[in-house]
Amino acid sequence: MSLLQRGLGAVALFGVAMLATHAFAQTGMTSRCREDFETADRNRDGRLDRGEFYERVVEQFFLLDKDKNGFLVREEIVGVSPEVFATADRGGDGRITLQEFVNARFVDFGAADGNGDGVLSVEEIQTYSRC
Amino acid sequence: MSRRVIRGGGLIALLLMLATGCAGGGGQFGQDLSQNKGLAIGGLGGMTAGGLIAAAAHASPAGIAAGVILGGLTGGLIGHLVDNKDKEIAAKTTHQALESAPSGKAVAWQNPDNGHTGTVTPLHTYQTGTGQYCREYTQTVTIDNRPQQSYGTACRQPDGSWRIVS
Numbered sequence: 001m002s003l004l005q006r007g008l009g010a011v012a013l014f015g016v017a018m019l020a021t022h023a024f025a026q027t028g029m030t031s032r033c034r035e036d037f038e039t040a041d042r043n044r045d046g047r048l049d050r051g052e053f054y055e056r057v058v059e060q061f062f063l064l065d066k067d068k069n070g071f072l073v074r075e076e077i078v079g080v081s082p083e084v085f086a087t088a089d090r091g092g093d094g095r096i097t098l099q100e101f102v103n104a105r106f107v108d109f110g111a112a113d114g115n116g117d118g119v120l121s122v123e124e125i126q127t128y129s130r131c
Numbered sequence: 132m133s134r135r136v137i138r139g140g141g142l143i144a145l146l147l148m149l150a151t152g153c154a155g156g157g158g159q160f161g162q163d164l165s166q167n168k169g170l171a172i173g174g175l176g177g178m179t180a181g182g183l184i185a186a187a188a189h190a191s192p193a194g195i196a197a198g199v200i201l202g203g204l205t206g207g208l209i210g211h212l213v214d215n216k217d218k219e220i221a222a223k224t225t226h227q228a229l230e231s232a233p234s235g236k237a238v239a240w241q242n243p244d245n246g247h248t249g250t251v252t253p254l255h256t257y258q259t260g261t262g263q264y265c266r267e268y269t270q271t272v273t274i275d276n277r278p279q280q281s282y283g284t285a286c287r288q289p290d291g292s293w294r295i296v297s
Contacts, residue, residue, distance in 0.1 A: 039235040059234055059256045062264055068230075068287060070262040098258050 033131035048120040057105040061098050071095035207283045207295055208272045217242050225251045229266050229285055229293045248273045
């Protein structure tokens with residue numbers, strides 16, 4: 001175990017919230033992004049695991065679904081190209097179900113997880129989302 | 132490509148799906164992470180759809196009759212309110228919070244006539260097997276400087292109202 005890992009472990013013993021705050025300060029993450037991360041990081045360990053990410057994705061889907069009909073259409077997802085939308089829309093019916101949205105988002109999860117440890121750090125999210 | 136190679140690839144894909152599917156929360160989404168070549172273009176991207184973890188901006192809730200709103204949200208703390216205007220304001224605020232507030236964000240209300248206040252904070256969002264949206268939330272009501280808090284779950288009805296289910 002490296003000195004850095006030991007140090008982080010010791011900090012975690014005194015409060016993972018402090019660790020997260022320290023990490024934010026180092027990355028220069030925007031306050032909005034930081035707020036989103038803190039909301040998503042339910043166990044306050046400074047990382048997003050798959051369960052936490054899943055909950056966040058469901059929330060995103062719900063908030064994007066303006067007419068609350070249980071599907072996302074092109075107009076409800078701003079900034080997504082037709083090609084990306086079509087890739088996520090595996091059923092090819094012109095609308096994205098929650099399952100399709102989750103699948104697409106977990107592809108993003110894999111892409112953002114630079115070190116492949118199965119969780120997203122503050123740095124990985126910032127790098128991927130540039131927030 | 133030989134049949135053996137295809138079988139081997141399929142086995143690896145299956146193992147990957149088994150290893151990752153349940154971790155997604157609920158285990159109902161067995162995404163095929165073996166398609167590594169599609170990682171960059173297969174998702175929705177970090178900058179789209181509100182960012183990787185961002186709460187999406189959302190329009191204010193569509194107009195809905197006050198009676199409909201009040202009808203499904205009269206349980207919990209709202210049901211204990213004596214003042215009718217308190218009930219109406221609290222129910223509308225609860226509807227607004229459930230409809231559009233990100234989890235963790237408190238939406239406040241105040242009755243200017245008597246100074247009574249309250250907040251509604253969604254905590255968790257999920258979709259049932261039938262596609263119905265449900266949200267767990269916490270609610271506070273402060274009357275005469277005495278705060279009360281309750282937790283509940285409400286599900287969205289086809290008519291756009293929210294009904295408390297627990």
